[in-house]
Amino acid sequence: MRTIKTLTFSILLIVALIACNSKNKDKESIKSTQKVTSQNGLSAVIDSINSEINNGDYGLIDRFMVIQNDELLADYKYKQDYETSVQKYDTTNHQYNFNNTDWHPYYKQTELHTLQSVTKSITSILFGIALDLNKDYNVSNKAMPLLTGYDTDFLDKQKQNISIEDLLTMRSGIQWNEETDHNDHTNDCFLLESSDNWIEYVLSKPMDTIPGTKFVYNGGGTVLLGKILRTITSKRIDDWAEEKLFEPLGITDYYWKETPDGEIDTEGGLYLKAEDLAKIGSLFLNKGKWNGKQIVSESWVSTSTSPLLKNVKPQWRDVTGYGYQWWIPEYTDDGRVGIYAANGYGGQYLMMAPEYNLIIVFNGWNINSEPEKSTYRVLRDRIIPALKINNGV
Template sequence: MDRRVFLAATGAALLARPAAAQVPIRQWAQLSLGEAGFRPDAGERIEKAFAAGELKGLHGLVVLRHGKIALERYFPGADEIWGTDRGVIAFNADEMHDLRSVSKSIVGLLYGIALAEGLVPKPEASLLASFPDYPDLASDPARQRLWIEHVLTMTMGLEWDESLPYSDPRNSEIAMEQAPDRYRFVLDRPIIRPPGETWTYSGGATALLGHLIAKGAGQRLGLFASSRLFAPLGIHNFAWTNGFDGQEAAASGLRLRPRDLAAIGQLLLDKGVHEGRQVVPADWLTQSLTSRTKTGGGLHYGYQWYLPRYGTPSVRYGAFGNGGQRLLVAPDLDLVIAITAGNYNRPDGWQTSVKLADEFVFGGLAK
């Protein structure tokens, strides 16, 4: 699989880290393993595998079944915040964790909320019309073919390469961070393919979406996320790392606790409704979770969400982040898997999370 699927922007130890006050962890109803349909040794198998070195770098796992916690485990390990070393952390339910590119999928949900409020342009709208500060780019006939939907689906056709290490300034994500104007940098990339034709992994695309949300709402992205998505879900403890420009790094900077990440997955299962409130518009979820293109690794892709087909039965919706961060949703099983890990910037960093999900979560279900 194309390694870009699993990498998110990182490698910037100089970035500011917004603080978040500690508040009590959200409480979830619990199911026994038997009630949740798991083998009685499912949790023990995970613990033994970690002790044996089979799940290297694993930090946290929360599995929801039928809207309740069925499995929850935490392990100590080396960690960082957007490239800044934290040392070895004894992880627990209260500890926030970098989500890296899982942030992109959550920004996708925020865009739908903002769209329903009339704060951002529709997918079929012209992209450059939303960036009036760049009339020279808007006058380019080739760029007039760019729509918001091409940003949502990462099919802009612009030159962008995040396959290089994030320590390399030629990496497009790092070059964007170092540019004096990140949005001009993204929009001014050479056009190498017709818009809509080819999926290209791009943190720049999510940066554009985050900017449009913040601009339309008239407030920072994190504040909008807090009031419209997190607080309605009972999530009151989060952080969003800033980029070099002092604004939230939309593509990779969000930090949540694993239970709160799992709550996002449960929201997808519940068609955007939480405790009787429509938090994310149902029609936006339908649009976001419909296949629009295919990635270089053969996965399907919607609006900032991966639509994989693996597991038994299939995982239908997924969000992936550098280091092994995962949010996996299996509607056929009424099951959500949230994984945090510390295998940052390793080409094989995804393997622990895939092994955990396939062999120990799906593999732990009673036959």
């Protein structure tokens, strides 16, 4: 039986979707619902953020949602003139050209928004479901024997020792450069997306560290996870997602890019509506349950969103941890998680604060310039302090 909270959330999402299909002028926003009763401080902060977005302080933002206790507190949609904003950039008609407005940020003028690396976090969920249902496999399994159909005779002993968990935590040891701009033609993500066979591209890369010892952000490892999932389930990940995640959550409209070799882009190719992305957040805040049904195990949710690795980006202003393809921007020394998040290029954020049962969704497309303010820090620096004041902390 559907719970009252989930039903309320579903109704509010329908209201939001209807409101967001209304006509709006450039740079105008639509607030479909906002709860203001006992949260006047929070309401003022949300309104301030919305005003700053309209003012351009956060760059090109497409959507801003705040959900607490399965109630939609605020939902703003912003209309941006991307056709004009990318005119000076290369707009070659190709799905991996980020300035091609047929593909970015929306898929062919629909409400489906590119998620970029938020896709990795959803891939992790789907992998967790696969391991929940296939007890012959676990995260300790070596990855290479599960990559069937490829010539792996050339692999060295270190590569043979890569585990599934090493791939989930970005510690494969494979030599990889994804820290430069995506327009850099030496960037491994650019080279991966330009190749005809993504799996072979990743497997052809040499090793540079012992597996399990060093965090190196590597979308190629997530591509391997997608293929391994297919080995475990005998289903391509888009079919697995349809059956095991999207259908149970009522996600009926999505798009997932296919790679030239007939696989699915598990590192950055998923498009969802913001309302459906919020459902993923609700699933995790409810420890893997939806409408009373366990979709992914509570243990997978907990492990995925724990700081298994700490301070993985010392060059960032924030001390950030990493779990199973999820970022943890705020945690204590004893491992208590304040915020966990799925992050994507251009400003795609699904952020959860479990202590406050709070979800924040941002969609944007800041790829050609750096905005004055970062939506990544809105939850930690603006929303949570307002909640603490409301709670008398």
